[in-house]
Amino acid sequence: MIRPDFPHIPWHDRDHPSSRRAPRILGINPWITDFAAFNVWSRPVGLLACLDMLRGAGASVALMDCLDPTWNDVKWPKPGKYGTGHYPKETLATPAPLAFMDRRFSCYGLPREMVREALTALEPKPDAVMVSTIMTYWYPGALDILDIVAELWPDVPRFLGGTYATLCGEHARTHANAHLTQGPLEWPDNWTAFWKTIGFDTPPLPENAGLSLATDLYEQPAYSVILGSRGCPFSCEYCASHALYPAFNQGMSSDILNGIQSEYDRGVRNFAFYDDALLIKPDRWLWPVLDAIVDRSLDLRLHTPNAMHVRHLTQTVCHRLKDAGLHTVRLGLETTDFDNRNDVKLTREQWEAGANNLLEAGFDLDDIGVYILFGLPGQDLDNVEQAVDHVRAFGFRPHLAHYTPIPGSPMFDAACAASPYPLADEPLYQNNSIWPCVPGGFSWDEAKRWKCLLQGKR
Template sequence: MTRPAYPNLAWSGGEPGAVRVLGINPWITDFAAFNLWSRPVGLLACLSMVRDAGASIALMDCLDPTWEGVRWPRPGRYGTGHYPKQELEPPKALAFTGRRYSRYGLDRDMVREALAQLDPAPDAVMVSSVMTYWYPGAINALDLARELWPDAVRILGGPYATLCADHAQRHARPDLLVRGSLETPENWAQLWAALGRIAPPLPERAGLNLALDLYNDPGYAPVLGSRGCPFSCDYCASRALYPGFTQSGPGPILALMEAEQARGVRDFAFYDDALLVAPDRWLWPVLDAVSDRWPQVRLHTPNAMHVRRLTPDACGRLKRGGLTTVRLGLETTDFDLRHDVKLTRREWEDGARNLVDAGFDLADIGVYILFGLPGQDLARVEEAVRHVRGFGFRPHLAHYTPIPGSPMFEAARQASPYPIAEEPLFQNNSIWPCVPGGFDWDQAARWKALLQGLPAPGHGTAAD
């Protein structure tokens, strides 16, 4: 068999005659994209699931930098960085922006050539879809699969397929659309029926095991200790994607980390939505083990941690366990007007102080502040930015994405001048879909200066 051009592309698992399932993590199509320890965790969980049930699996990750001979932009800290990109004509719906629109990831022709060498051919192609407005990349991957393997079953899953199911069925035209988690009995049975097989028993830890071994030279790795979230934030669709909240025990997570660490991985990113909920169940034992066994490991929390749970003990454990990149969810400093009860002013100030007292570097602490909510007073956002800078932390604007299935989506639909319910491209947070007037370069420059504490363009200082 000819060695594929993409070093990760090879069949794994399964006895002779087993069904072969290829997973494709498609390109990002957007105005901007940045690799913040990105891995298609949902797709990797599905691939692990079907392999544990007897299938043979393979992966094509169009966002993976390990392709030999591909020039990748200069890496950032701890494995993060920019993607290579190819500028495209923007979709007609977004042409009004006048901004550059690109396909991020590996060259499409190279991807096609590598996939064409995959031997034997797949029986099924499973395509993920993360952001709803990235769906052009998913459609492109499905079209490529249709071209190369007309008889293969084309499967589309993920947030786009779940939250915009009617749109996905019309435009992507998959053979099977998976709404929600693959491990639900209905979805599991439908998958195997589409493959012409009787559904085997659902494997243990379905949805929590990740097929990380499909990456030959991983560089970094995700850690998934739980699925779902016990909270119900108005702007989030977590409950629509996964209505429950399931946590792992520490053993399987440590086994995964040990295997990845033995392959040279030093940077691990937590993908949990609620990392600090019930930490005794798995997080504290994992951190204790990391501290004892692998002091060289660095841990990162690209998803915001809940500040109210940052007690002195918790911060000490996180620091000793190797947490390096800290991201907090402040959201707003309108504590008296918050629509949730997750955080009070006292809890925020105590949590921030506890992090500093535990010895975390201020440069490694970032704080997410929501920007662009329906009807939001942006003057309050400025106050929050200055408040965060006053602590010495780095403020980051979390640009609001109107997500179908979230409690706030109807308010967003009424506030936005775009048909966000009919066309997912208008859900792109880069166009500021719920900010009056939409995206504006002058305002973007002003906000950038404010975040950095620099003089605002055309003004005195950012604090004036």
């Protein structure tokens, strides 16, 4: 049962002159369906950007986040560090394509019946429902929520957007009972099509569309997110960033700072950067924002779960980050086989200089983690072991970044050739938990061995 003081999902408006009734748009972030899941400052940034721009265009908006830990009637696991933590989960039957896996498959997030009851209590009903998809292989949760919405409001248009809808369009068109929004909503064709479908005149696109987030829709947030840019100027072979968002756009420092200050004023102290290229052109927005945090004496903690590019970590950069309150440092090393790298993002000298600059700036070793790619098509896993040892020699914590074959990435064809699974036909096989491109696939014995290596045990 929903707690008595939470009978409905609230609608949020923004002052906007109009002679017509404002459309009501409900955004839903579905459950995670997977073998494992952990909350690392998770927020559906794409959906929050959509809701913000729709509200800016005159709509009333509401959010149902099935991963929101502020629902008091749910017993959530003990919170982790800085607002991270585990999700409540319910064991599910393993999907037929993944039946070979010797791992428990679960639904992570709020109980299904609680979500259904909250949606049932929503008054008045929405004029449209937008459902997000963050990972391609999490689509079962999105399809489930779409079925609930179709049952509750059969005449209300449903829109499915995000990674699965954009990168697995053919599969989504076959299985999802919804209109597909492929690519950002602010693209002119998507923006016009959305308003036409719901039967309202198309309003002008608000300023800063796509870079402003409706983070205020969370009532009692333990953390918030910062989005200073969309897209990435790099073209890594394993990444589909360009397929999702081809451009690289940066926001205005004043808008970003206003968002941080607003969240801070209502008690938020942990902020996670969601930028793919945080340290690129920092004069545009990052330095003014960090300087203002220092000038205003904001007692907050900053985190970089998406990893920073080590080559940009000069002494000055490290000290500015430290002074502004950066706590959780994640670095993208990927591999220490510098002589055979297929990109020019990082040299051995740049890696060692950046690592030493972090230490000199006074960062806590416990808060520095380094991502090392694991499970690439044809990857020599001996090189991964060497990278783990190399990172531990600096005193940092190595983390294996398990490779996810992503449609639209330059490496996807190679992944399809290397994997025994039909990656292009069934997104469930793109799940990095099954080690889709590692010969022999996932193994508990190998997983335990790698865990020991990461801890320095041999």
